[in-house]
Amino acid sequence: MTSERRSFAVPRWIAAMAGFALGICLLAGPGVPLVPGEAAGAIGNFTRVAQPSVTPGRPVTVFLLSALYCPFCAAERWALVDALGRFGTWSSLAPAESTSGVEGFSAIPTYNFVHARYTSRWVAFTARDVQDAQGRPLQPLAPNEAALVNRFDPDGGIPFLLIAGAFAEHGSGYSPGLLVHKSFDQVRSDLAAGAPDGAAIRHEADIVTALICFADKDTPATACGTPAVRTMEAQFH
Secondary structure, three states: OOOOOOEEEOOHHHHHHHOOOOOOOEOOOOOOOOOOOOOOOOEOOEEEOOOOOOOOOOOEEEEEEEOOOOHHHHHHHHHHHHHHOOOEEEEOOEEEEOOOOHHHOOOOEEEEOOOOEEEEOOEEEEEEEOEOOOOOEOOOOOHHHHHHHHHHOOOOEEOEEEEOOOEEEEOOOOOHHHHOOOOHHHHHHHHHHOOHHHHHHHHHHHHHHHHHHHHOOOOOHHHHOOHHHHHHHHHHO
C-alpha cells in the first residue's frame, strides 16, 4: 500500500499570529524526538513522540492541523471521518475538494470540517484549517494548539495529526493520488465496496482507531474489538 509522508509548510503569517516556528515543505517526518526505547515507526506513518496523556473518565484528544487547499489534508480527512465515526457522531459534514494544481494533483474530493460538529463520549476532536482553498487566512490557532504544533510539528507541516498528545503523523497516511479524477460520491462508494482507494482509507482509519483504543484502554468495544484494530494495537502491548 502506498504511504504518503509529504506535507506543506504553514505560511509565515500564521506563525506570527499563533507564535510557533516554521520550516519548509516536508518530504519526510520532521526531527521530533521519539520516546526513549520506542521504534521509529509506531504504526503506519505515526510515530510515538510522548507518553499518552489521558485522564481517566476524560476523552482522548485528537488534533488536526490542515488547510482546505491541501491535497494531502483532503486525503486524510476521509480516514478521520471513518475512524472517529466509530467513537461518536458527525453532523453538518459537507463535501469539499482541495485546490486543483497543488503539487500536481487535480482537485481531491474530501470533507469540509470548518462547520462540522463532532460529539463523542470517548474522543475530543479539534480540527484547525488555517487557510481556505485560495490560501487565505481561515482558522487561527488557540495558544494551547500553537504550543502543540511548536513542540511536535516545529516545521509547520500540514496535515499534522496528534492523537492523545503522544502519536504524531506528518503528512497523509496514503497517497491522494488514489483519489484523483474521482467524485465525492465515487470515493464514498469505493470505501463501502473495499476498492483500492477505499481500502487505503480504511487501513488509515483502522490505524487511527487503534491508537485511540490503546490510549483509552480499549473502549468502547464496538470500535476497539475488530480483528484489524486488535492486530494493530497489539504492537503496543
